[in-house]
Amino acid sequence: MGTSVVTPGLPLFVLCAVMAAAAAAVYLVTGLGSPRIVPSASIRGALQLAAVSLILAAALARLWSSLLVLAVMFVAAVFTSARRADAGRSAAWLTMSLATGIGAVVPLMLVSGVVPLEGVAVVPIGGIILGNAMTATSLAARRGLDAIEQRWGEVEAGLSLGLSDRDARMEVVRPAATDALIPGLDQTRTVGLVTLPGAFVGVLLATGSAAQAGAVQILVLVGVLLAQTCAVAVTIELVARARVHRPHFRLRPKWNSG
Structure with a gap:
């Protein structure tokens, strides 16, 4: 039985980039705010999660x-x-x-x-x-x-x-x-x-x-x-x-x- 867990890789990166770009386009077209809001938040979230993942991998052992x-x-x-x-x-x-x-x-x-x-x-x-x-x-x-x-x-x-x-x-x-x-x-x-x-x-x-x-x-x-x-x-x-x-x-x- 195959796993259904989302794994990191190029497909995940591309999908997230497309969704962030789509949200930015909606911001731009509808005037909700700066179209940079969603991409910048997404990048920040990804970096924070990457750092937290590395820290937790070591911290949770004790x-x-x-x-x-x-x-x-x-x-x-x-x-x-x-x-x-x-x-x-x-x-x-x-x-x-x-x-x-x-x-x-x-x-x-x-x-x-x-x-x-x-x-x-x-x-x-x-x-x-x-x-x-x-x-x-x-x-x-x-x-x-x-x-x-x-x-x-x-x-x-x-x-x-x-x-x-x-x-x-x-x-x-x-x-x-x-x-x-x-x-x-x-x-x-x-x-x-x-x-x-x-x-x-x-x-x-x-x-x-x-x-x-x-x-x-x-x-x-x-x-x-x-x-x-x-x-x-x-x-x-x-x-x-x-x-x-x-x-x-x-x-x-x-x-x-x-």
Whole structure:
């Protein structure tokens, strides 16, 4: 029986080049943006994956080096969330959100024995959990901060009614920031019906077992839901308490009831 796994080579290179060129042509014809966006992103992604492949080939052989790779990924996720939140230095607090998200899931998987304490298992699953927690954290922080700026009058109204700063901010932050959980929920609800996520496809191509692929995918999906829920909950609290804030919005006057 032949393998169905995609292998590197000239056909793969040509196919990717054609698809990138086609996307660039669509950008150009429809005015979506610079036609260089997709080709440059594709080249960058290919180079990054080539470098990561070389690193992982050596790192996954040992547990300590695998954990080091995961730690580097965590640092990169923190910087990415901080940049997307547009919250200046205060975005460093989002480290707590990501740490809570991944800390609630990965240790549980390892302690249960479902995921073996091996680099080849910890890094891929940990990376998926971390990446999704990063996306939810970035989105929750950005939307929460946007809500405070756009609906500041409602915050002041809450303060005038006797709410604390935290509670008044939470009234506008929570509805906006919880939208960050919708993509993860939708993906879980529609898995197998609308989409076949990467973990499923990867395991299926590697093993040929649909049952094993399904087991890995449901583990990842539920883990992502827990990680995102925890990360967003912490992010909302940080924004409501003004630990994470926009630099130009830090000194807004408090309501003076006296």
